[in-house]
Amino acid sequence: MSDTPSEVFISYSHDDPAHIARVLALSNKLRSEGVNCILDQYEESPAEGWPRWMDRKIHTAEFVLMVCTEPYLKRVMGEEAAGQGLGIRWEGNLIYQLIYNAGTSNTKFIPVIFGKEDKAFIPTPLQGSTFYKVADPTDYDKLYARLTGQVYTAKPTLGPRRPLPQLPVKTDVSAFLFGPIDVDLWNRAGWKGTLYMVARDRPPVLGLFFADGAAGRRIFENWHKRYGESDSYEELRISIVEGDIPNEEPGYSVHIGADLENSVKRFRAAGMSVDKDYDHFIMISRLHRMHPEPESRYLEMFKNAVRHFKTFYLVPVEMKGTEPRPMLDVKIRKGTIHFRTVEDIGDNDPDLAVLKEKYEAS
Secondary structure, eight states, rough: OOSSOOEEEEEEOOOHHHHHHHHHHHHHHHHHTTEEEOGGGGGGGOOOHHHHHHHHHHOOOEEEEEEEEEHHHHHHHHHHHHSSOOOHHHHHHHHHHHHHHHTTTTTSEEEEESSSGGGGSSSSGGTSSOOTTTSHHHHHHHHHHHHOOOSSSOOOOOOOOOOOOOOBOOOGEEEEEEOOHHHHHHHHHHHEEEEEEEEEEEEEEEEEEESSHHHHHHHHHHHHHHHTTTTTTTEEEEEEEOOOTTTOSSEEEEEEEOOOHHHHHHHHHBBEEEEEETTTOOEEEEEEEEOOOTTHHHHHHHHHHHHHHHHHHEEEEEEEEETEEEEEEOOOOOOOOOHHHHHGOOOTTGGGSHHHHHHHHH
């Protein structure tokens, strides 16, 4: 904790007299408790003019409290009517530039709100930062601790590690009926197609369209129990194989099964003994052939989005009337998908099932 009072600049918009008064009350309370708050209401007319005064104070302050309200956000984002909120527009430009100069690293600018409804008005660059609802005593104390360099929650001394009981070694993994496919449930669900959802600001979605939406949801609920919300071991193997296949219409194949190597890693992490010979595993997978129009770019857009975000979501989809409805509440986040061509597939390949004739002959 430093004995030198931190200089804290308060950035806010003059929404109405009541808002101006509660900002003043916040500043006065902080000052009464040793925080050197800088507020425009304490100044009548700075000699250098308001723009230079704001610039200087924002640069020299150790912290800048941004009091977020709807008018404040509009002015910071430049969406207010011409001629209004010029001070906050100026402050907003300075703040954005300083965050940009810091390479998106932020320890200086702190969003604060008076009511929970104001959370929606935190500017985009600060939405990932800790914010404080200053009307709440606990949040106020946490903010005060941060501004004064104090620790709000003390970290206890690290104790010694305790030994865990030895898990019994299981040796019957090789008899495991292996894979994510419940045959009866998949037959009931009726996998009919694939849907792609791509946006600029979030990872893409790969949707599996099921004729029976309830059964499709059950498939994903079972996967959640087995793999979790994020398939951390990448046991669920998804591949998209492009290229012509004899006796098949032009298109590409979507293949869903298990990644044996990754599942073995999880078994071993759980204390199970697994032999290197995996011949005793029984593998079950599912395959769907897609026949898009020649000019369709949906798959290419999805591939580009996966390469950009390095992740994607897998979700079940059902039809409600004439509209597809993704069931996002049971989505599974994944980091790996195999984009391949028919020419990539060799003997003993996990995607050999895509080449039906070769697979049946093997």
